[in-house]
Amino acid sequence: MTDITTDKGGKAELQAEFLAEALPYMQQYENRTIVVKYGGNAMGDDTLGQAFARDVALLKQSGINPIVVHGGGPQIGAMLNKMGIESKFEGGLRVTDEKTVEIVEMVLAGSINKEIVAMINAEGEWAIGLCGKDGNMVFAKKAHKTMIDPDSNIERILDLGFVGEVVEVDRTLLDLLAKSEMIPVIAPVAPGRDGHTYNINADTFAGAIAGALSASRLLFLTDVPGVLDRNGNLFKELSVGEARALIADGTISGGMIPKVETCIQAIEAGVEGVVILNGKTRHAVLLEIMTEHGAGTLIVP
Numbered sequence: 491m492t493d494i495t496t497d498k499g500g501k502a503e504l505q506a507e508f509l510a511e512a513l514p515y516m517q518q519y520e521n522r523t524i525v526v527k528y529g530g531n532a533m534g535d536d537t538l539g540q541a542f543a544r545d546v547a548l549l550k551q552s553g554i555n556p557i558v559v560h561g562g563g564p565q566i567g568a569m570l571n572k573m574g575i576e577s578k579f580e581g582g583l584r585v586t587d588e589k590t591v592e593i594v595e596m597v598l599a600g601s602i603n604k605e606i607v608a609m610i611n612a613e614g615e616w617a618i619g620l621c622g623k624d625g626n627m628v629f630a631k632k633a634h635k636t637m638i639d640p641d642s643n644i645e646r647i648l649d650l651g652f653v654g655e656v657v658e659v660d661r662t663l664l665d666l667l668a669k670s671e672m673i674p675v676i677a678p679v680a681p682g683r684d685g686h687t688y689n690i691n692a693d694t695f696a697g698a699i700a701g702a703l704s705a706s707r708l709l710f711l712t713d714v715p716g717v718l719d720r721n722g723n724l725f726k727e728l729s730v731g732e733a734r735a736l737i738a739d740g741t742i743s744g745g746m747i748p749k750v751e752t753c754i755q756a757i758e759a760g761v762e763g764v765v766i767l768n769g770k771t772r773h774a775v776l777l778e779i780m781t782e783h784g785a786g787t788l789i790v791p
């Protein structure tokens with residue numbers, strides 16, 4: 491153990507200074523909601539997963555209300571592959587037929603959800619695994635998406651099957667959990683009023699939850715440092731207008747499209763700050779929330 495009487499200016503003092511630096515952030519976010527979207531690409535490494543779970547536990551212990559919304563695109567892809575079903579995406583969204591939606595629910599609300607719950611519980615907390623169906627939390631309807639065909643320049647309607655968009659969020663259960671020891675961990679699956687189950691892009695789902703709760707922060711943990719330009723350089727800050735232009739000119743593509751669109755909608759819905767950051771950096775959440783060393787791309791109005 492370090493002798494703190496002889497370690498002046500050494501490691502122990504630095505650690506204490508780092509802890510003390512967190513105080514104004516703890517005060518700023520006390521009783522406030524922070525929604526963290528944990529992407530499928532950021533998962534898969536046990537050490538990183540443990541660091542993520544500890545960060546979430548620490549937020550809760552600091553009097554903050556963390557809510558985890560998770561994805562699992564690569565994991566769904568692997569399971570579909572095992573079953574001999576090909577994954578097809580349009581505009582960054584998975585084309586989801588009846589068989590696929592069953593597997594999506596099984597992977598997201600089943601195995602992945604419980605893995606994350608177990609990781610947070612292993613840090614001594616009380617995580618509870620949910621999806622949109624629990625407590626009538628989220629209702630969806632069939633998503634209506636259009637896309638401009640790059641060859642003909644004609645807009646076409648996409649039929650994505652059981653891909654949903656959120657139409658209602660009921661805060662009752664989440665408000666109850668915010669007052670308790672429980673940390674909600676939510677899978678992006680929700681029922682429709684038509685009785686079907688819908689597969690919702692996890693970014694879109696996280697944005698809808700953050701918007702309904704007027705969250706202080708919405709963090710997207712992914713596998714890249716943030717939004718990158720064509721040369722791979724990071725945009726530290728983007729206005730809503732700049733982000734829209736980058737989607738239109740193709741700099742932003744694939745899964746980054748629903749992510750950035752969600753950032754824009756979340757800001758318009760009243761979320762105070764939205765950040766896209768690298769979930770492969772250890773303790774990315776704590777670094778973003780509890781220190782002045784913000785990372786990633788901040789989207790501003």
Ligand SMILES: Nc1ncnc2c1ncn2[C@@H]1O[C@H](COP(=O)(O)OP(=O)(O)O)[C@@H](O)[C@H]1O
Pocket residue numbers: 528529530531532561562563693711712713714716717718719741742743744745746747749
């Ligand atoms: N301009 C861009 N900047 C950064 N990433 C981009 C960009 N355009 C497309 N992408 C892709 O978006 C991916 C992140 O979206 P996605 O795969 O859906 O992540 P997640 O599963 O973490 O939500 C990156 O891995 C990258 O391949």
Ligand SMILES: CC(=O)N[C@@H](CCC(=O)OP(=O)(O)O)C(=O)O
Pocket residue numbers: 528529530531560561562563564566582583584594653654678689690691692693745
């Ligand atoms: C409609 C749609 O595309 N749903 C996603 C849901 C999971 C997800 O979004 O996971 P990531 O955050 O890891 O990408 C899918 O089926 O892959």
